[in-house]
Every structure is written in C-alpha cells, then in structure tokens.
Amino acid sequence: MPEVAAKAPALQTDGGATPALRLEGVTCTFPSPDGRGRTYTAVQGVTFTVAAGEFVSIVGPTGSGKSTILNVAAGLLTPSQGSALAFGKPVSGINPHAGYMFQADALMPWKSALENVAAGLEFRGVPKREAEERARPWLARVGLDRFGDRYPHQLSGGMRKRVALAQTLIVDPKIVLMDEPFSALDIQTRQLMENELLDLWSADRKSVVFITHDLEEAISMSDRVLVLSAGPGARLIGEYKVDLDRPRDVAEIRMTPRFLDLHREIWGQLREEVLKGYAQTKLT
Numbered sequence: 001m002p003e004v005a006a007k008a009p010a011l012q013t014d015g016g017a018t019p020a021l022r023l024e025g026v027t028c029t030f031p032s033p034d035g036r037g038r039t040y041t042a043v044q045g046v047t048f049t050v051a052a053g054e055f056v057s058i059v060g061p062t063g064s065g066k067s068t069i070l071n072v073a074a075g076l077l078t079p080s081q082g083s084a085l086a087f088g089k090p091v092s093g094i095n096p097h098a099g100y101m102f103q104a105d106a107l108m109p110w111k112s113a114l115e116n117v118a119a120g121l122e123f124r125g126v127p128k129r130e131a132e133e134r135a136r137p138w139l140a141r142v143g144l145d146r147f148g149d150r151y152p153h154q155l156s157g158g159m160r161k162r163v164a165l166a167q168t169l170i171v172d173p174k175i176v177l178m179d180e181p182f183s184a185l186d187i188q189t190r191q192l193m194e195n196e197l198l199d200l201w202s203a204d205r206k207s208v209v210f211i212t213h214d215l216e217e218a219i220s221m222s223d224r225v226l227v228l229s230a231g232p233g234a235r236l237i238g239e240y241k242v243d244l245d246r247p248r249d250v251a252e253i254r255m256t257p258r259f260l261d262l263h264r265e266i267w268g269q270l271r272e273e274v275l276k277g278y279a280q281t282k283l284t
C-alpha cells in the first residue's frame, strides 16, 4: 500500500495505546450474484486502526465495500480472511462496544420518538420505565424534547435522524459506526445534523467510523479520511490526516484554503477510482 505510507507516517495514530478498533487483513468474499458458483471478492487485505476518540471517515466508489467493512467492524459479518479487534479483543459475534447507525431509518413506526430512543436501552435489558426516564434527556440533547410523543411518520427526515442518533448514543457505545447516516437529507438539514453530531461527539469523544460518498462531508467532519479503491478486491489506497481546527462549522470550514487543498489532494486520488467503479456498474 505505497500511497498510504507516503501520505501518513503510520496507520496506528494512537500513540501506542490500545486502539478502539483495528481491522487486520480483512478480505470478504461472497457468492457471485450470477448463481453459477463463482465468488466475488468485495474487499481485500483491508487494515486500519481507529484510536479511542478519533473520527475516521471512509470514502470510496459505489460498491467498493464500505458497508462491508462497517459490517465486519460491527460483528455482523465474519470476514473470509483477517480479523476485527475492538479494544484489542477479537470481535466474535456482535461487537459489544459498537453502536450502528444506518442510511435508512431504523425507527420502529409503532413506537413514539421517546419509546424509540428508550428501545436502545430496553434491548439491553433496562426496564421500560427506567429506559424512558433516561431517554428524555437524550431527546433534549438532540433538540426534540417537545416531540417525544410523536411517531416517526409525524417527524421530518431530520427529526427522525435525531431520534436515530439518540437511540444509538443512549447506550453509550465506545465506537459509533455510521453508514451514510445523513445522505437522504436535504443539504441544509444535512449540515445542521453534521454540526450536531460533531457537538455530541466533542462532548463524549467516542471513536467514530463514518462511511460516506461525499468527500466534503468526510473532510469537514473527520480527523482522518481513508480512501478505498474500486472493487473487486477493493483496498485502502490512501490515508489523509485532516489538520483543520476544531470546533468546526461544517459549512464554514469548506471555504477555508486548507479544506480546499485537502479536497483537491484527496479528490485527485478518489476521482480515478470513482470512474473505475462507475465503468464497472455499466459492465454488470
């Protein structure tokens, strides 16, 4: 992986402390969709480390294996080769340190906003009444204290994302795995949510792995951006440290010269992969 080595001193940026998350030589091979007994290797030999409290984004072309990597980190998928380690221990089964937020709403339509947030705790065995008491301050933290009685269909897309965020964070995961969580939102709501996430993150400093198609979103939020090549056999081909000051406003930071330099540099590498990925979608 020469590009990675050239752009950053090392993948382990935690000063030697046990990383929150490490994927080591992860390869994931699936049965090919053509049903002829062939296989498709989505990602190959993926190795990276996320330090405690670090915010890392992974960008890559469509179908390159970003969600696959996140599924391995969450313990939802066992890699064909390699391993995932959470705080130095192999992940086997669901990663107990991780909270997962998907692109699609995972809210239960028959539960109110308060009940949905409380559900995160109830799944872990906290009694309903206590879970709801603990959910109230979380609804307030995401600005929805007056909306606890509303059902998901009575909330806007941004509000539903806030509920999902509170539902994920209430269980106090040490690692937050986010798969394009805001991609369905309009740009203004999206930037508000990005800033809210950064505020919540800076208060608690969890480790975040954030998957996105959007390079601007990745740079504006992260400490580091990892670039995945086009598949099959996608590899990590770039690692960029984002040395922008915090706290950040995601809209304002995009206008700074340093942001533009980083964007130019990363896009220079990502563009080629996006074109390759696009060409492959036309072949399949």
Ligand SMILES: Nc1ncnc2c1ncn2[C@@H]1O[C@H](COP(=O)(O)OP(=O)(O)OP(=O)(O)O)[C@@H](O)[C@H]1O
Residues within 6 Å of the ligand: 030, 031, 040, 042, 060, 061, 062, 063, 064, 065, 066, 067, 068, 069, 213, 231
């Ligand atoms: N369970 C599975 N069975 C078969 N193939 C799979 C499975 N999961 C993922 N794949 C394939 O692996 C490749 C990577 O998929 P993945 O969803 O991880 O990519 P992605 O980068 O997240 O895509 P996108 O950006 O479009 O969301 C794709 O070609 C996909 O079809």
